[in-house]
Every structure is written in C-alpha cells, then in structure tokens.
Amino acid sequence: MNAKKTRNGNRTATRKAAPARAYHHGDLRSALVSAAAALLERDGAEALSFRAVARAANVSQAAPYNHFAGREELLATVAEQGFRALEAAQIAAAERAGTGVSRVISLGMDYIAFAIAHPQLYRLMFGVGVANWCAYPAVAEAKHRAFEPTRAVLADYLGAATPSATREAAAHAGWGLVHGLAMLRLDGSVADRAGSDDLEREAAAIELFAASLGRMGSAP
C-alpha cells in the first residue's frame, strides 16, 4: 500500500527476519506486482511507468524483465488479480444478500461499490492502458469467472421456468448495466449535482431493471 521509495515491502518469504537489501530479493515478482498495484491506484494506468515500478522495488530498471515480458504483461497480471478480488467480493455479496429483488440489487450495488473503491484498478481491468487484452487469456478467464455470481443470482431470480435464452439475455443486460453505470460514474459523467445522490440514481436504475425483469419473469 505504501509508495515510499526507500525500503521495499518484501511481503512473502520473510524467513530471515527482514533482510535490509537482499541481493536476489527473494520474491521480486510479487514485489513488483504489489508495487505496480500501489502506483496504479495513485497515478492511473496511463501514467504507470515500468521503471518507476522497478525503483519502488529497489531494483535496476532491467531487473523486471526477468519476470515479465514487458510493461503490458505486468499490467495484465495486476488486472487479473483485480478480477479475482472482484469475484471474491461478488461471492461474498451474494452470500450476504437476502432473497428476491433485493438480492439482485445488492449484488449490483456491490459491483459498483467495488469500482468506486478501486477506480484505477477497475479502469485497467476494462481495457484502459492496454492495447490488446485478448493476448492474455488468463485475464479473460478471470473476468468471466468474476461475473459468474451475477449470472447465477439472475438465473435464480428469474426462475427455472424462464427459457435459457432469456436468462442469457438477462445476464448480459445485467452485466452491461452495472458495468456501464460504473464506467459512467468513474468518468464523472453523472456528477452534475452533489456527489452523494449518484448512488441513489444508480440504485434507482438497478431497482428499475430488477423490478421490471421480475415482472417479465412471471409473465413471459
């Protein structure tokens, strides 16, 4: 979390009671990922420099190339980690939530809350700062898994009687909706008044979607 320049975190493999400067550093790879995640949230993906990450980890500018093919692969790793965190948050929200409409709404609002809590990470996860995401299949898979909770909750909400095509469309619409609301929020597109009623407006949009979807499920 700290972006200090002196002394690095050295999170894992602390078997020797925090050596001041390890010659081979022990676990440079994860130290780089941590440093990148911290710098990302501070400066944004477009301003994140590979050299600055190396400096934050107290190694030379060329050292990271032993662990990553280049800057983009490091960003992809951070994004993949972000999708796993989102997946965990969504699973927790699904367990915490109640039943029926409120369950759907809870999951949607939790999704938006994740984006607001880690804005730069969320932006990175959805393509900001990386040209070709498709080159990293691990990221695509993590992304797909992060959306499973919403898919399951919506299917449960619609009921087993709903045809699978409708369920699929609802899942796609639901993902599109929360993702769109999150992106619009991060852009500041909706901040024309006080920032506090942004959440209300998003809640209203999600409630409207969920309520009208429920009406559709009972009368297809």
Add this chain to the structure above:
Amino acid sequence: MNAKKTRNGNRTATRKAAPARAYHHGDLRSALVSAAAALLERDGAEALSFRAVARAANVSQAAPYNHFAGREELLATVAEQGFRALEAAQIAAAERAGTGVSRVISLGMDYIAFAIAHPQLYRLMFGVGVANWCAYPAVAEAKHRAFEPTRAVLADYLGAATPSATREAAAHAGWGLVHGLAMLRLDGSVADRAGSDDLEREAAAIELFAASLGRMGSAP
C-alpha cells in the same frame, strides 16, 4: 484517412491549389485534429504520440504547442468531436426509427453500432488515455448532449404519466446498459463463440430491457 508520412492532407483552406509546403500552413489546428483522429483509430489512444501527429502534419515537434496546451488537450478535442458525431448519429437514428419498443431498440443498437464502427474513438471518448476528463468541460457538455436523444426517446416511450424520477432512472439505466454492452464488446469480453452472434446477444439484452420497461410503464 491515410497515414502516409510524406505529404499532408491540407483539407481546409485550399485556396491556392494545394501548395506543396505552406510556411504557416494556413490551418494547422484542424490539420492536427484530423491527423490525430486518423492515427487514433490506427494505433489507439495510448500509443498516440504528440510528435507523430506533428510529423503527420509536416510540422516540427514544437509547432502543435501553438494550438494546444499539450497532448491531452488535443485528445480532448478529438473526443469532443467524437461526441458530436455520436449525437448526430443518434438524432438520425431517432428520426429513422419507428414507434414504440422498436424505436427504443433501434436507438440502442445504433449506439452500439457507433462504438463498433469507431472503436478507438469510442474508447477515448470514455476515458481511455486521459487522466482527468473533468478538466475539459466542453467534452462533458458534448457528452451530455450526445445522450439527449436516448433520454427523449425513453421518456416518450414510458409516457407522460410516468413520474419524472422513474423517467430519470430509466434514462440512466438505458445509457448504462448500451454503454456497458458497447464496452464489453470492445474489450472482447463476450467473444467466446463466433463473432456474428454478438449483435444478437446485444439485441436480446436491449429488447429485454425495453420490453420489461414497457410493462413497467403501463403498470407503475
């Protein structure tokens, strides 16, 4: 459209029958915007260099600073132009469309079609490659105007009897939905099968949203 290195376009102010190299270039500002738009769609916002734009316009690397505060302001200008193009497309789609549900669906599908037709421009318009969009109020205003057609069509679709809070929520949800679907598409998040049924899936999502919204409008 051409990204050749020799000879520039010189689009406007062609009063002297295409002078080979104008000393003061006539209208460098719009030439830079055109060159930037072309390079943007070719390489993406993150790979767009201010120097390359200057080269494409046959001027020195420092010349653009007479017309733009920096790289970001040039990108903001391109984005603003993009929002105006989107607004025009949405207005045209609203006039072209029929009535009722199909009108709503047409507008939504046209929105997604715009994003697919100009993927890098659309990405730029929604924050890719620029740290603080808020610093450019002209962009925010153009963005707001680009969404007016959808807002109007949805309000018309719901009917005057619908309370304004519901109309506002529906407009926000509609924008979020189409924007989210567009972004997911551009990320390649939904391309797990043949690319051709992506449009079908988006249409299904929008139809589901519009149909269930209509049901809500008639029974609030």
Add this chain to the structure above:
DNA sequence: ACCTGAACACCGTTCAAGT
C-alpha cells in the same frame, strides 16, 4: 503570430557483463 532547432528529463527495451 506562428514556427524551428536544440535541449532536458524521462521512458520501454535490449544486451553484454557480472555474481
């Protein structure tokens, strides 16, 4: 008023060389 050339401090990436 507008443009140029040279300069500064950065950047991503490569590579021989070290341990």
Add this chain to the structure above:
DNA sequence: ACCTGAACACCGTTCAAGT
C-alpha cells in the same frame, strides 16, 4: 538463475531564436 550498467531510439515539454 538472476541482476546491473550502459546504451538505443523514442517521448512530452520548454525555450531561445528565427521569420
């Protein structure tokens, strides 16, 4: 196997100087 130092070609931006 991992890391360093120096190098290359780029970049955004500034600034004195030209016309």
